[in-house]
Amino acid sequence: DIQMTQSPSTLSTSVGDRVTITCRASQTINTYLAWYQQKPGQAPKLLIYGASNLEYGVPSRFSGIASGTEFTLTISSLQPDDFATYYCQQYYSYSPLTFGGGTKVEIK
Amino acid sequence: QVQLVQSGPEVKTPGASVKISCKASGYTFTNYYIHWLRQAPGQGLEWVGVMKPSDGSTYYGVDFLGRVTMTKDTSTRIVYMELSRLVSEDTAVYYCARGGMITESRRNYFAYWGQGTLATVSS
Numbered sequence: 001d002i003q004m005t006q007s008p009s010t011l012s013t014s015v016g017d018r019v020t021i022t023c024r025a026s027q028t029i030n031t032y033l034a035w036y037q038q039k040p041g042q043a044p045k046l047l048i049y050g051a052s053n054l055e056y057g058v059p060s061r062f063s064g065i066a067s068g069t070e071f072t073l074t075i076s077s078l079q080p081d082d083f084a085t086y087y088c089q090q091y092y093s094y095s096p097l098t099f100g101g102g103t104k105v106e107i108k
Numbered sequence: 109q110v111q112l113v114q115s116g117p118e119v120k121t122p123g124a125s126v127k128i129s130c131k132a133s134g135y136t137f138t139n140y141y142i143h144w145l146r147q148a149p150g151q152g153l154e155w156v157g158v159m160k161p162s163d164g165s166t167y168y169g170v171d172f173l174g175r176v177t178m179t180k181d182t183s184t185r186i187v188y189m190e191l192s193r194l195v196s197e198d199t200a201v202y203y204c205a206r207g208g209m210i211t212e213s214r215r216n217y218f219a220y221w222g223q224g225t226l227a228t229v230s231s
Contacts, residue, residue, distance in 0.1 A: 032214065049215075097155040
């Protein structure tokens with residue numbers, strides 16, 4: 001299995017802050033990496049695919065970048081609607097598709 | 109618009125089976141993979157398996173082999189996921205999600221999700 005190690009697990013932050021979440025793959029996954037946002041009681045929402053491609057309708061304050069097996073999701077200026085849990089997912093290998101453990105972005 | 113609508117909550121006893129449905133609309137049903145994932149209470153996301161609706165072929169996660177069966181009814185555009193020999197650790201919200209086109213087997217990220225179905229396993 002490809003392990004996805006996501007950090008931090010919790011982030012206490014404030015509106016307007018720049019937020020960075022990291023995901024490291026246990027082996028190469030090229031750029032087959034997606035980021036999701038999930039709010040309580042809701043299904044995950046796709047933010048980014050292909051490591052850096054913004055899904056249609058997602059605000060431009062979200063961005064993603066890849067460097068080898070390390071992937072970063074950045075929120076340039078946190079908005080009240082952004083308090084949620086974020087997950088990365090690799091889709092390089094079906095055996096199985098795997099997710100990071102999640103990062104909860106909470107109000108400081 | 110693309111929609112995936114799942115069946116309602118289930119409560120099962122240990123050892124039983126649960127069968128959850130996912131009705132697709134708003135796109136050509138046979139052109140896209142349908143995946144199943146689950147999320148235990150307070151936990152992260154776990155991939156269960158995938159079906160190719162055009163021919164019914166499936167690929168299951170190794171942790172679910174022998175217990176999960178995915179089927180489809182093309183006439184009603186419904187995909188089913190049945191999980192057998194349930195244990196308490198199977199208590200979770202189960203999601204269906206649309207993957208990539210069957211001609212693009214690598215695009216398995218999920219822009220469209222069902223609303224989730226809570227399956228509770230309790231004696």
